[in-house]
Each structure stands twice: as structure tokens, then as C-alpha cells.
Amino acid sequence: MKFNYLPIGYKLMLSYLVFIIILVSVNGYVTHSMYDSSMREQTRGNIQGTLTQIRDNVAYKTDDMVRISSTLYDEASFVDSLKRRVSGKENNIRMEQVLLPKLESASKSIGVNLRLSVYLHNETIDERYYVYKNGNKYDDIQTYNIYWMSRILSADWYTSLPAEEHGVTMAWKQVEEDADGGRISMIRRIVDLSDPLHVTEMGVMRFSVPLDELFESVDYRKLGDGAMLMVKDRAGRLIYSSGGPPSDDLSGSYLTIENRMQQQDWTITAYVPLTIIKQEAERVRAFIIGVCVVCFVLFTFAGAFISRYFSKRVTKFVSVLNSFREGDLHRRITYRGKDEFSQIAVALNGMGEDVESLIHKVYLTQLQKKEAELEMLQTQINPHFLYNTLSSINRLAKFGENEKLQKMVVQLAKFYRLSLNSGRTLIPIHAEIEQSNAYLDIQKVKYGQRLEVTYDVDPAVWPYETIKLILQPFIENVLKHAWSGDRIHIRIVVKLEEGDILYRIIDDGLGVRGERIRDMMSGKNDNESGYGIRNIHQRVQLQYGAEYGVSIFSRVGVGTSVTIRIPARKRRLFARGEETAG
Template structure:
């Protein structure tokens, strides 16, 4: 170690780790505290919102039920033939009094006794012979149920009465003093069953406080307000609690809405967020205290761990310096069964592994060279040479001098390209030329009984590849795939990203799945030996990600795909055109 390094002040890793650990604990406590606070606050908000929504739904159902009850009262009076005839009856005062007592008053009193809340039934009649029944002032709030029989002359100038008589009836509206008194009325036109003329107007009034119930679930002193809105016009028909004006910041309120089924009414509730989060400060203090205590405890634990781990880290640093100097003899010895003992075991085995790795790399290089030499020698196939010479002899006996010359020249060119002056790597174009020479020899032998073509991307023709990777696959087709009168062999070459893909395709006999599985594990020199030889050489040179892939359909042909690494290429269009034109 140099003197400058010794003098340099070094902060122990254990202290750095402790600082990082404390920062992590601090951030974790802050995040957990914040998340806990938000979750508790949101939980309370959700519970309160759920309670409010439940109460609003109950209020809506109660309102709907009472409105339906009043609608049934109106329908009962409207559809009662005796009641309608009594409204049209003319006669002497005594007769009309009896009619009132027997036919009209009982019909109007009966609903008052059955309906649970105070209601006011007012019948405005066109029949001047009927006795007028008046009660409290209609401009006063409802206190108890009552009924009235008045003349339509009292409302002849009212807009709502004119609308009702013109057909806009049987609906809920606020008329006269209903808005000031927080009431609503159901208005309906009465029609005579005899001549279908207007006989009067029926008005049933009820207070919103009775329709909506007590609504005590939400205290008004906390700023909660409720209102009933006409969904068509947007007019506020009734409001209870704090006023939510346009000038109020609505973002500080939780707004909930509940429609009343079968009507245009909407119940709106405005709940201040302060009400939902009124316990937030207390929760914040509790969570802050818990996080502070947690941080202090974690800080003490971190300090103790840093002290203990610092000693072992210094031993590891000493061993690293010995490795830096190229010495792998020193070993670590830590007791226990923790991470430091595992680090010691890893360091102890690393020196041995490095030596073994050096030996393995050296041995692998030797095996690679030997495999390539064996592959080169294996490709000088004596059987191919013997069969070719036998064919040449037969042609010579027949006097086929031109064919003998062609085969001899082809055989010479084939072995010259195979030997390639001892070079292992050749351009792809030379590899394809060697296959072409081999096919020319076979064409003389088999008298054009097969079809051969090449379709290679010109951009990959200059890519350097190890030699003799295509010819053994093509030769394997002639030996084992040809079963009919003719066979077609096709070689394709494409660049797929950073890969070169070469394919040898035939329409021969094909293979069964178990034969495909055993192609790279042949026991002898038969089918598969040449494929295994090519596959092993590719993997030795380029790695396990490259090599051969075989796809075959029994009775339908075989495709052998060769995967190689891609390198920059140049254009060889003229050679490819000549190859395809001359070998088909």
C-alpha cells in the first residue's frame, strides 16, 4: 500500500452504512407516519361519508314513500265516482248539507287519519252550491292535519291554478306561500265523470320537515347542511343547516347527492372537511410520538451493528489487498452462520476458482482447436471420394469424356475450397460456392434428378463464418432424406437483428420427433454425425447461444436452421444472381 493511501483519511464503511441505515429509517418512519395518518383520516372520512350516504338513502326512500302516499290519496279522490258526482251536485241548502256530510267530508277526512304526518287537503270547487269549509290561515305553517273546501274564485288569478286547469296538473309544485313556509303541494285538476269538464282543483300540502324526517344524524352546529333541489330547474326547494352560498369555497366541503326515485328531486348534503378531520391533530401527535420512539430505538440498534460489523469488514479489506497483489493463498475465518461467514467462504473459494478458471479456459481453447481439426478431417469424407471416383470410372468406360472432365474439375475444386489453405474462417460467399461445387458434382452423378436453389440476402455474403457448415447438412439430405424420384433443396440466408440465419430446407422423408431429439447425440458415424460436428464447432467458436436448430415433419421434409452472429456485409448481387441462375 502506498504512503499516500495510508495518509488518506478513510471513513469506515460501517459508519457509512449506519448513516445510510439511519436515513432509511428516518425516511421509512416519515413515510409510514404519513401513510398511517392519511389512512386513518381517509378511513374516518369514508366511514362518515358512508353513514351520510346511508342516511341520505333512507331519507330518500322515506320521502319517496310519503310522496307516493299523497299521490295515492289524490288518486283515490280523483277516481271516486260518488265523490266526483257529489262535487257536481246541485240542490237546496239542506240537500247540499247532507251531500257534504255523507259524500264529501268523509272522503276528505279519511286520509287525514291514515297519513302519519300533518297534511292539508284543499278542494277548490266550481260548484257554488257546495258549502265552503274554512280553517286556519293558509299562509301559516302546518301544525296538524286539516281539510278545506273553497271556491275556485279565490285562485282565479293564480298562475299555478291556470296552469293546472290547462292540463299541467297531477304534479308537485310550490304554490302560494309554500316556499316561505318550507312546504310543497300536490296539485291535481278534478274532472266531472258526466261531462268531462273541470270541476275544481285538488291541492294536498305537506311540510318538508315532515317529509325528510328529523335529519338529526348530522349536527347543524358543525356546519353540515342539507337541501332539496329540483333536478330540472335547479331551484332550491328546501334547505336545513348552514348556508352554502355561491361565495363559499366548495373545495372545503364534501358534496353528496342522492336522487329521489320516480321524481326530479335531488337531496344534496354539504359536509365540511373540518368535521370529517376534526380528530386529525390528535392522531398526528400520536403518530409523531410513535415514529420518534421508533427512530431512537433503530438508531441505537444501528450503532451496535456498525461497531460489530466494522471489525469484520477490516479483515475483509485486508484480504482484498492481498488479492490485489496477486496472492490467493490467504483465507478468512469467521465464526457464526451469518452473511460475513458466507462472504468468507466466497472469498476462500474465489482463489481456487480463479486458478481452475484459468486451467479450464486453457483446456477449452485446446479442445476447440482439436474439435475444429477433427471437423476438418471428418469432412474429407473417403466415402464421398470413393463414390465420386467410382462414378468417374463408370463414365470413362462409357466414353463420357466431357462429364468425366466436369466431375474431376468439380472434385478438385471441392477439396480445394474445403482445405482453403488451412484457414478456418471464410466469407459466407465462399461457403456457398463450396456448396455449389458439391451440388455440381452430385448433378453429374444423379443426372439432374434434384432441384437446388439459393436465396441469400446480398448484405450478408461478406460475413466471416467458419467453413464447412453448409455442405455436411446438404450431404446429409442426399444420404438420408431422399426417398423418391426427385428432391428439392433450398438454402436461405437472412439477417435477423444481430443474428445471421441460414436455413437448409428439403422436401424429403422428414423425421419423427424422437429422431430429431437424437440428432445431436449420435452413437456412430451414421445420420446426425455431420450435424453434431457442425453444431459443436459453432458453439465452441461463438458460444452456446448459436448453433443448429432442426424442424422436421415426418413425410413432409426438414429444415435445419443455423444461427450465427452478424457482422457488417457488402453487396454481392451479381454472384447471387449467377448462383441461382446456374444451379436450378
């Protein structure tokens, strides 16, 4: 026997012993909990249904407040009025015709005692606010207030707001006078989205609502006497409770059920006292002991017999399989019998005759197929670039622009020298960048100052290699389809990120609709652009695997960003140099 090797006979025997232990444990558990668990499950189901209804009622009110805040957040005219810095009559018109009606409408859109406070960076807008004190006539009505941001710039609740994510970022906190008045606020920024690349904060809006009104449906009486309901935030801090404060340890005497509110990140927890059955323990214990003794004796004898029966047969097959693993495919097994083992023996003998030839045949076939597909994709380079460049050369020669003609011919020769690259598929990254730069130099002769190009290349990528001709087709696609005026800017980024090389081609052109991008990537779009994108995507995946390839993000009217991800693999020259240095 080899070290750490356990024969199958012993494994079968141990498995039967484990089976005995499991059987005894399961019987004990089922018997002991057959009364308790059924009652717990029924109670849990009823409470869970009630909690779901309570959660939905609270969510209805919070969603209503989010909806009202969105009428200000997404209102372009409201945001534009906040940006304008005017005074005098123009400011009065803005206040009376835009800001005050909008805030009054928002504060009275839902039937709760809502206090809307708006804090603004633009100090040309007048402050207007109520003073909330006990007995104040405004304490129990829906009001709105306008403050300057200078009041809260150093406030913890403002500085702790997370980074803005459009339409998502908001927070529920007790701030300012909320704690004293038994209220809670929903806080959300007001942002200017006119420039999608630079979101500007215009201010902050705070919707304050009484806890008793927001959590009106959180009533312990819905669960029964002695129950407790608690609402906690993500950090476990208590926001609201019904039924009195619970004790520190509720695990033993209470049934605990939780229901999360994902958007607000709150947890509604119900504590229900356990007054249901914990009886008949002695009868259950006696039953378990009897089952343990009977099962252990019966299965021990059965396990010894069965493990010995199977271990002899399996050992024969293991010896043949070991021979196959060591490369001896001529070994055969002789078995007498008419059961499944005889069928396994016949199949194993047949497998030994065929497996070696099949392995070589399938392996060579798949390898040749992959190489053929890769070679085919690489030969499908769009020839239109050559035709268009020769046409431009002809036009320059016709008009006698010899300096531009010479420059274009030199760059064309350089482009094809780098593209052909002695027939190699993998080239240094600097060669790929140089090839794309040669292409752009040709295009700059054609477009002049209308074409602006910026490179952002991480020096850490120089030791690595890449598939050739994966940048130029996307640059060509930008120049063909992305113009939105008489100029265009292309930014080419190459960087090393988490063991991968990332290429990005970013333009400020027309942009592409999401449906069209999906059609191009899926093959539904058969035009030249879609075919070229799929061509590069397939080349990358054939070379490196399915986890790499091309992804496209675009916004109509803003521009397009194409990302090509490949693994960071060093060129052989650099790899040998590192080994020698090591």
C-alpha cells in the first residue's frame, strides 16, 4: 500500500459507518423537531407575510419621496434656473415663477408632514425658510425652505455623502433638527448633467418626514402581544421600534425574522416570543437510542460484506486504468459474469484499442482548425484603405502638392511594412502603436487640422506583445462614421491593468445606439463596420480565449469608447532577458 492510499474496500466500509451516523442523526433530529419545527414554520410564514406587507407599506412612502425628489433632480429647467447668477428683477422673476412654485408643488405632492429643504451653491438666490420650534404653527404642515450651501459645507451629514451616481445616490439620515423632532431625512444632490463628462453639484435637497408617519405600518400589534418590531440601518443602528426596547439576548426566547429594504438598506426585524411546544423530550430520546443500536449492528455487518464484494472487482479495473495512464494501452481485463462489471470490462478493453488513435486525431484536427481560422481572420484586412489612399495620392499628384504627396507615400510604405511584419501574427506593442500612428499620419494629410489625435500610453506596456492590426480598423471606423461636424478628436489609450493589456479608442463623435452595438457584436449587422468589429473580436478570442475581446460603450451625441482586452504576455526577447538576469 502506498502512503496515504486507502483501498476501496475500506472506503466502502467507512461510508457505511458514516451512513449509520447520518441515519441516526437524522432520525434524532426529525423526531425531536417534528412538533417544534412545524409550529415554527407556520409561525414564521405568517410573520414573514406580515413583515412583507409592512415593508411594502414603508417602501411605498419612501418611493413616493424618491419620486418627488426626481421631479427636481431630472427637471432641466429647474436646474438651469439654479445655474443662472442674476439679481434684482430677474432674480425675483426666477424666484416667483420657477423656484418657489416648483418647491411648493414638491413639498405638497404627498400626504405626509413633509419639510423640504434645498441648499444651493448659487448665493444670488434668496434664502427663505421657516423656524421650527415647539408650538410653531409650521410644525405640522408641509413646508419648504431655501438655504445657502455655506450653512452645511462642514456638516458631517453633507461631507459623508457618497460620490454621485446618476439617479442612484441618496441617503436616509437624521440630521439638523430631525433627532429632536422625531424625524428622518432623505438627502439627495441636485446636479447639472448638461456636460455628461463633468457632473456639477448645484446643491442638496433634504426631505424630512416624521418617523411616526413614515413607519406608521410598523406596529407590533399586527404580530401579537409580546412581539417587537425594529427598523435598523446598515450599521445596525436603531431607527424606529414598536413594542418596547428588546433585551440584549433574544436568540433563546424569541423567534427572529428579518426583511430587508434594498433601496434604503434598512432591515425590519420581528421578535416573536416562543411559547410553543418543547415537550416529549424523554420519549424522543429513548426512540433515538433504540434506532442507534439496531442500525449500527445491521449496517456494520452489511457494510463488511458489500465492501469485500465490490473491492475485489474494482481492484481489477484500477490496475488496467493505471496501465492506460502510464501509456500502456495494450493491457486487457478478463472478467467472468453477466452483470454491469462485465459490460465495463468489454468497454474498457475496446477503449484501450481506440483511445490512442482518437487522441492524436482529435488533437491534431482541432489544432489545425484553430490555426486555419486564425489565419483566415487575419487575411480579411479591409483593402478599401489602400484604394482610398492611392486615390488621395493621385489627387495630390494631379494638383502638384509634392510635399504632401511625398509624406503620404512614405507613411503608406511604413504602414504596410509594419502591417505585413514578415507574416508574423504577434508583434511588439510599440510596433502596433507605430503602425496606427503611420495610418493617422496619412489621414492627417487628408483631413489637416480637422483631425486631432492624442496618445496616452503607459510605458509599462513596452515589454509586451500583441496581435497585429487591432487598432487601425477601429480608427478607420471612427473616420468613416463618427464625424459630427467639421472636426473630430481621437484619443488612444494603452495601459497595463491587473495582468491585462487594455487598448481604448475614444472619440467625441456622433455615438452609436445600444441596439446597433448589440447587432454588430451578435452578427445581425452585416455591414462593413460590424464585420470588421467581429473580425477583431474573433481574432482576439481565437488567440487568447473567450474571456478576452472587444467591448463598446457609446452615448449618442457624446462619443464612443472601444476597449480591447488581451492578456499581458512578454515578448520572447524580454522573457529571455529576465531569465538571464534572474
